[in-house]
Amino acid sequence: MSSQRPTPLKILFASSEAQPLIKTGGLADVAGSLPPALSHLGEEVRLVLPAYPTTLEQARELTPVSSLRIGAYPGEITIHQGTLEEGVTLYLVEIPGMFDRPGNPYVDGQGNNWPDNAQRFAAFCRVVANIALGQAGLKWLPEIVHCNDWQTGLVPALITGEGNRPASIFTIHNMAYQGVFDRITFDQLQLPPALWSMEGLEFHNNFSFLKGGLAFADWITTVSPTYAGEILTPAFGYGLDGLLEYRKSRLTGVLNGIDYRVWDPAGDPAIAQPYDAQTLKLKAINKQHLQQELGLPRQPEALLIGNIGRLVEQKGVDLILDILPGLMHKENLQVAILGSGDPELERRLTAMADAHPGKIAVHIGYDEALAHRIEAGCDCFLMPSRFEPCGLNQLYSLRYGTVPIVNRTGGLADTVVDATPRNLLEGTATGFVFDRPQPPALWDCLERVIEFWNRPAMWWEKLVLAGMRQDFSWDSSAQHYRDIYHRAIDNPAPSPVARKDD
Numbered sequence: 001m002s003s004q005r006p007t008p009l010k011i012l013f014a015s016s017e018a019q020p021l022i023k024t025g026g027l028a029d030v031a032g033s034l035p036p037a038l039s040h041l042g043e044e045v046r047l048v049l050p051a052y053p054t055t056l057e058q059a060r061e062l063t064p065v066s067s068l069r070i071g072a073y074p075g076e077i078t079i080h081q082g083t084l085e086e087g088v089t090l091y092l093v094e095i096p097g098m099f100d101r102p103g104n105p106y107v108d109g110q111g112n113n114w115p116d117n118a119q120r121f122a123a124f125c126r127v128v129a130n131i132a133l134g135q136a137g138l139k140w141l142p143e144i145v146h147c148n149d150w151q152t153g154l155v156p157a158l159i160t161g162e163g164n165r166p167a168s169i170f171t172i173h174n175m176a177y178q179g180v181f182d183r184i185t186f187d188q189l190q191l192p193p194a195l196w197s198m199e200g201l202e203f204h205n206n207f208s209f210l211k212g213g214l215a216f217a218d219w220i221t222t223v224s225p226t227y228a229g230e231i232l233t234p235a236f237g238y239g240l241d242g243l244l245e246y247r248k249s250r251l252t253g254v255l256n257g258i259d260y261r262v263w264d265p266a267g268d269p270a271i272a273q274p275y276d277a278q279t280l281k282l283k284a285i286n287k288q289h290l291q292q293e294l295g296l297p298r299q300p301e302a303l304l305i306g307n308i309g310r311l312v313e314q315k316g317v318d319l320i321l322d323i324l325p326g327l328m329h330k331e332n333l334q335v336a337i338l339g340s341g342d343p344e345l346e347r348r349l350t351a352m353a354d355a356h357p358g359k360i361a362v363h364i365g366y367d368e369a370l371a372h373r374i375e376a377g378c379d380c381f382l383m384p385s386r387f388e389p390c391g392l393n394q395l396y397s398l399r400y401g402t403v404p405i406v407n408r409t410g411g412l413a414d415t416v417v418d419a420t421p422r423n424l425l426e427g428t429a430t431g432f433v434f435d436r437p438q439p440p441a442l443w444d445c446l447e448r449v450i451e452f453w454n455r456p457a458m459w460w461e462k463l464v465l466a467g468m469r470q471d472f473s474w475d476s477s478a479q480h481y482r483d484i485y486h487r488a489i490d491n492p493a494p495s496p497v498a499r500k501d502d
């Protein structure tokens, strides 16, 4: 078996965000923690990111190591080398005019996509492809290039057909974001003409970065087994379910791990009072602090429900808004929400909090430390996502003894065990699961939660402790990725396009 190889695998891990340097969502958590987990297994991992201003400021020991030019981009590009953490080399790709702007990597201050996203991420993909082929002046040749989401989707397409190319892995963190652009953009980017075909990047008279990853990678992964099945259906496949069905012998769902160095209630510097399963009673102190911080009455008996995330339709924020007025009639119930995103959802949430002071607290914005305090201080965590490739907050919640309430979809279905009488009896229940992302189903589920909260405390505690015992560390997932890397090396996929004609 290939796991007996004497030398470490050389892996180039490409992402548009990674903790702790730049983060908008779960991709950053994965890109910041899977490479170290692979390094821990003895592999040689180098992470490549665009050089955003914050990444350049924060990265350790940066040195410019190479400069290069690529097609369709007029200027000179600099690759800086540093360290993500011990064992993981970091490359930051500085492309003047592309990534050196403040704010979010993908959208401007109004929440609109940067108008030159195609140019920005195509340029990044070209540099990653050059590194992958050993043509970026780095004197290093990876055996694997692991790409993530649409921003890196062109890489497998750009290296297809090249002799001595590394095996390519493409991980789908969310099918909903595809990077679709028009024919004029395709021509401006000077992409190889052969890529404009149904077997290549073409997608309903446009072209899709995501499709590049799905059509050309040697192996495709997504971040939970259930989502791997869901994306084969029209409801979740966004028009690419046919292609995925065709490639499904090379599609694997690998559940994300979480970084217990960052998300551990026993050693979390952001929270008021550290605790673990043995000292669970101390969790109540975090609840008091959170209530105070958010302007909620300090009531230990109130059921405090938390929610954190991007305020978008996917996350079911509108479902929460639908049921909140009814919930306000319940006694001893408080809600704490942290998020940013769709301005209309932000406005409606803020209005709801204004209408129910002392019961609903809403914090609009991105606040990593407050996210930790909500995980530590709440009794339960609500995630009514319409779809959820993996989801991380339910995993953080389990570790923090904060009972997750989730829709049965994607990674939520794979990680939370419903508190049915049978599961409770067997000690496997870890949360509450409902079956349709609609207000009545969510409402019925919350009625169950409230009934359970009002039982003698030992019931709740049993559920909490079963959740805290779960192990979602990266160990087994990183090993799973390593196996996939070897399978991809041993079974290169034939190129779907006849010829690559730059």
Ligand code: ADP
Binding pocket: 024, 025, 026, 027, 029, 174, 308, 309, 310, 338, 339, 340, 365, 366, 367, 368, 371, 390, 391, 392, 393
């Ligand atoms: P997604 O990647 O779809 O946004 P995930 O659940 O996979 O969802 O990951 C979201 C990550 O981003 C979690 O670590 C979550 O805590 C964090 N996050 C999202 N919104 C906020 C926010 N407003 N403040 C702090 N952290 C946030």
